[in-house]
Amino acid sequence: MRTNWNLIGFFLAGLAAPALWGQAPARPPVRELIGVLGQSGAGLHARARACQQLGEYGTREAVPALAALLTDPALSAYARSGLEGIPDPSAAAALRAALGRLKGDLLIGVVNSLGVLRDEKAAPALGKLAENPASGASHAALLALGRISNGESIRILRRALASGPEELRPGAAAACLLAAEFQVRQNAGNAAALYDTVRASAVPMPYRMAATRGAIVARGPGGVDLLVKLLRSDEREIRNVALYTVRGLSGASLSAALRGELETARPEVQAQLLVALADCCRDAGTIRAIRAKVSAERPEVRAAAFQALGKIGDPADAAALLEGVVSRRSAEESAAAAGSLARIPGSGTDSLVLRRLASTADPESRAALIDVIDARPPSQHAAGELLKQAGDPDLRVSMAALRTLRSLAGVSHLPALMAVTRTCKDGNQRAAAESALQYACTRSKDTTRAGELLLAGLKQEGEDLDKASWIRTLASIGYAPALPTIMQSLRSPNSWLVRTTLDSLGRWPDPAPAGELLGIAESTPDAATRTRALTSAVRLAAAAAEGRQAPDETVAGWFRRAGAAARSPEEKRLIVAGLGRWRSTAGFRLLAAYLDDPEVKAEAANAAVSVGQTLAEGSDYLAVKPVLERLPATTDQALSDRIERLRKTVAAAEAGRR
Amino acid sequence: MSMPEDRRAVDRRGFLKHTLAAAAAPMIVPAHVLGLGGAVGPGEKIVLGGIGLGPRGSYDLSTILPQKDVRFVATCDVQRKRAESIKQMADKHYGNSDCVIYRDMFERLARPDIDAVLIATGDRWHALASLLAVRAGKDVYCEKPCGLTVAEVQALADGVHRYGRVFQAGTQRRSQAQFQYAVHLAHSGQLGRLHTLHASVYTPTKQYDWLPGEPEPPKEECDWDRWLGPAPWRPYNHLYVAGRWRGHHDFEAGGNFLDWGAHTLDLCQWANQSDHSMPIEYEAGPGSITARYANGVKIVCDFLKTPFGDRAPHYRTSTGTCPVRFEGDEGWVETGDSAEIILSDGLVEKARKIVVGTSLSPAAHARNFFDCMRSRAKPVCNQDVMRRTHIACFAAQLSWQLGRKITLDPVKEEFVNDEEANRMRRRATREPWTFHV
The missing domain is CATH 1.25.10.10 (Leucine-rich Repeat Variant)
Structure with a gap:
């Protein structure tokens, strides 16, 4: 047959491209698919796919062409996909007809397909294969008979289990299980009898166990x-x-x-x-x-x-x-x-546990009881007792109580919690206390009251450790009136407090401290302080961009200042990462500038491809197109694939515009 | 005293991020209390083997090796280097050289001392390897997606029941605190009447092409025929073996829809208390697929372009990969792999329970499996849960692929008046393999 290349070209066009919603998938007519099957010059790939598509929507007209491929080792499975899918008796008939002319794995494949179709007409032929180990398809034939599960196939299976060759008995047992499973829905008595037969057979334990389960289930309450x-x-x-x-x-x-x-x-x-x-x-x-x-x-x-x-x-x-x-x-x-x-x-259970907690001396038991309170639905009545336990000298008890107070404490408990925090000598204990403070503040609708209490604590003369605790908590709730006082801590001679303050400012829930942080980055002579200030500023800028907390021009200004202040590759990478989170044309343009920086161009390319893909799939492919040409060559296969995908997206957007 | 510096901020949006308290935690019976799985007695170790453990499997294994009542003794792979790498990992952990490498899965499954197998091959092998294992009397922990088609997952679930084995699908997010908590909020009525459940998924693709053929490597390095297994034949290309099988119709479930969908849609099923049913209508749109339950609740499967991409309006970037969002008429909750939990304003005050940071570690999920091996109870992601979640995913993906609304009969597991969709529920298996064992 002559190869029709036009047809194949049309057919292949839809193979590799991802389907898009709203566009009907490439779906050649059945007659053309049949034509592809008959063209040896079409290649394996085109014929394989045609078989699959015929399985999805092909008609009886395709059966002969599909059946002709059952002898082809490369295409047989594809052809069977086609035949298994076509809901016409001629498909099963073609499979049955092939039984006599196939051997080895190809024969097994056809036997399997007849089992999938539960083709009762195949039972006699399958029976012969099952009883003839020399066929090489006995095991498969047994399983197919199990799927068919009619009177004739069950008789064959019983015979194979009772007196067939020993090496086939496990297969016969598996097939009986399949048959019995089908019979449970038709005739539970038959099913139970079949299961009992397998249970009593000399077959490996897994089959007997399966039959045992089946025998119980098939009998219902009688089991x-x-x-x-x-x-x-x-x-x-x-x-x-x-x-x-x-x-x-x-x-x-x-x-x-x-x-x-x-x-x-x-x-x-x-x-x-x-x-x-x-x-x-x-x-x-x-x-x-x-x-x-x-x-x-x-x-x-x-x-x-x-x-x-x-x-x-x-x-x-x-x-x-x-x-x-x-x-x-x-x-x-x-x-x-x-x-x-x-x-x-029940609240009665809450009270019972609380009473026991208050009256128990053993610290380990108290810690366990507090964990129970923590795991139970929150009970407001527990907060008072837990605050008492939080001050316990036993660390296990104190930690457990502080952990649980995260769920229970409110603003009214802040003074007591702050008092407990001041007594914390252990780092983890203080962290737990701060966590409780933060949750108490965050959960409250009255963050102003919470902020006032914490700010008052910060203004008091006290340990730097305590100041750090109040700063972290204030930062977590973003209490703006505290900013000037917090900024004063940056002048502390204690470098640990300075670092802590810089980090805390980066976790502010809005970008309010961004300008101050950039000012520090621009002016400090100390490299470590600059890196920390930049880290926090970029974090705020990226979060603001992502959450649309500030206009694009403002965010772009922050990133530009950060870029100008950055000195080390590490600092530049921070900025590139931050810009990678900003899915906008303004951020993309800033990011593109880093493609020429040898210290960060690889990171910049990765980020630019990600942002570029979003923009190209939106409406701004024009901003992406010039940057595509500037992307550096890469040996990273994954990045290379993504660049290719981006190119295609831009090309498709451009074509659509035309 | 120094202060711990690496602490995560607690902000307003995500103030509940940490491990769930018991309210939603699964009941876990201490392993050594119960004892007695297939061949495991009290105090006896569970003996585990692996099949096809690559990057994901070795991650699973890294969280299983420290479990004191489990002993990993053997691995099996068609790729020599991967098998050796797993052996090295196990031997290093145990300080010996006892882990055995098998190239033939059947030889490995025939070992009577092995109680269970961890399966983390590519998608094409998951159902068949699991079936062969249960038929050999092993319990199975299998990575998701557990099959390539509706018919495969049906055959798998039926086979697990048939042989009476314990099965856990690797949809680990059911065992992670932040997701358990979100589901708890839905179950306990704190979200009010549920109306919309958002499940993030990758944008589906369909790839039917073949990579250019290359000479096959020696079988002892990589057995291409076994690598293909039940998938239809195509010429070898090293990129498939290196992981580029993903996206290909013959190798990956549901055009990558199930990569996340098997997790996120599963969580929606759970939130809606629909483990025994499925949505009945599926309809694709430009950026999502909507599935509707008979009770009117809908699942919106949102296409996320990249794991950390722009997610507005449904998801916050900070919730990380695999985000879900459950919305009721009294509030909503969103969470994801970052462990951050975001609650609607009104809910913050009402739902006081604090959950504490959890990682992506599958250890708890594996623990649930091992405990169930001893009690013979059904794990959290057992074969029935897996079956329905996967079929719902396939249905969603098919509605997208066909470009039309489809209706599913959740009892018959058939599409209503849609022959083409029904025909796409299965494909022929390459000879000599069969899923009916």
Whole structure:
């Protein structure tokens, strides 16, 4: 046949390009796709794709052309995609017809496709293949018969399982499982019988386990007796498949049976049963059984009972769980009880835990109880007691309390929290205290009151450590009246306080300190101070650009000043990174200037391609086009790909404009 | 005393960023309390093997190796260098040279001492390798996307049930505190009645071309036939093996829609308490695909051009990759991989619970899997959860690809009156492989 290159050219045009919304995907007519299949000069790729498309929307007319490719090792799978997709009996007929003329993997492929289609007419031919190991397709044929799952195929499978060659029995077992699965929906009795046959066969354990699960499920409520029997098995794998199967069952008989087993099972199984009961049987009998096991002799059983109470317990269980937390018989029990106590609802439970906290001396127990409060829904009544605990000399207790106060403290607690902060001698403890302060301020609607309190603290004579704490907290809420006082700290002889202040200013929630920071960067003789000031200024400028907190001209001015102040490659990289976050033409133009800087041109190219892609996909491809020519050559494949993509986007935008 | 300098600011927009308290945390039973997975007893270690562990798999493994009740003993890969790199990693951790390399997956799966496998091949192998593993009696932790088509994920979920194994899909964000917290807000009614769930996804692509053919490398370096596995044949090119398989129709699920969609749409399913169902209508627009549940709640799958690109109006850059946003009539929450949680104004005061910084580590997700191996309970991203999330993703992607609204019957898992979409639910498997095992 002569090659029709025009047709193939049209066909290939849609292969590599990403489809775009609103544009119908390239979809050649069926007749043309059939034509491509017949042209050996079309190449493998074009014919492979044509097969796939015929599978998606092809018609019976395509069947002969597809069937002709079943003998082609490179295209057979593609051809089967076509045939499996075409909803016409001729497709299955073509696959059946091919059985007699194929060998090896190609034959197996066709057998698999007949299984996918559940082609009942193929059962006799598949049966012959299944019973003839020399065919090389016996295993595949068995599985296909399992998919077909009609009377004839099941008879063949039973025969293969009972008396077929030994090497085929695992395949026969798998096929029986497939067949039984289909039968569950048609005839559950048939399914159960088939599962029982596999269970009784001499096949590897995974098949017997699968059949065991199936046998229980197929019997519905009647499967509980079998389940119980299996739970008593000495074989762990059998017990485990029973435990897995429990999750797919329900009903009063199941609950009663599992509770019955709970009394006699070995401890490891008791623990598993407790979890399974909580997962599947949420009835009064279950909760009674679980409560009883809280005082079991074995620790693993008690721990599992505590865990289970977290799933189905109620406020009546709070006292037992509380004891589980503080008795500390084992770490696992305490953790399990604490986790569950956190889940028990009700203010009564809150009060119970708080009272116990106030009356417990042991620091470890108190820390554990505070963690429970932290994990529970917030209770306003807890803040007072927690502030007391936050000042505890035991670091575990203090840290736990401060951590929990983040959820509970408000502005009214600020003076007390500030007092605790002043006493912190440990760095992590102070960090926890500051965190609580910040959350208390941020959560409040009255940030002015919070700011006033903190500013008053800053103005007081005091330790630099405390000043730093107030500065960080003020910065986190962006309390503008505090800025002049904070700026005074930059004149401190303590370089650590200066650094801390510069960093804190960079976290201001709006760009208010940007100008001051740039002024410092421009004037300081100290390189480290300049870098820090620039870091904070660029962070604010980028955030302002991204969040549209300032006009473009203002942001551009900040970046220009930062660029002029930058001395080191590290400082320039900061600016390039900041500009990379600013998706605008103004930022892009500034970024482009760095493409000529040998110290940062690689970073600048990466950022420019990212920003450029956004602009080109928007409306500003004209700004991107001249910069494309200036992008440096690169050996980075990923960057190279992105540049190529950008070129295409610009070209497409330009073509669209024309 | 020095002050810790590396602390993250707490700002107004994102004041809740930190690890979730127990309200939304999954119940985790201490592993050694329960015991007893496939062959694992109390106090016994879970013996784990790997299949196809590349960059993602080695990251997963790096968080699994420190787990004291797990022992990684073997790996299997069609690429020699990758297998050796994993062996080196495991041996270095354990201080020995015991990790065994297999080139043949079947040999590796035949080892009776191995209880479970970690699978992190490319998408084309995920479903089949998982099925072969469950048939061999192993529990499976499989990276997402777990299949290339609707039919593959159906076969996988059915196979896991058939063989009664514990399966965890690698959609780790269900085990991460910030996402758990966002879902908790939705479940507890603090957002009011949910109406819109935003799931970020990459802009989908469809690539049908083949890279130029090159001579195949020696099989002992890279076995191209095994690398392809169930995917249809095409000539070798080293770039596929180096990771450029992504985007190609025959190798990547849903034209890269599932790369993030398997996570973000999964979180929306969870937030809407729809693990047992799926949206019924899917319609693509220029910058997003909208999916609607029967109850009217909609998921908007927003195309993000780059992970940290311009996200207005739906997402803040500061929430990092994979952002989601749940909106109800009383408030909204947005979070992402950065662990920052942003709440609507009214909600800040109401939802006081503080969550503390969490990383992207998949350790908690793997821990949930190992604990379930012992209890035989279903993990958080079990085969049923995976199945529905993936099918919803495929449906969304198909609506985009076909350029029309499609309707899904969530029970039959069929598209209503749309033969073409239904035909696109599956492709033939390259011989001799089959998903029906």
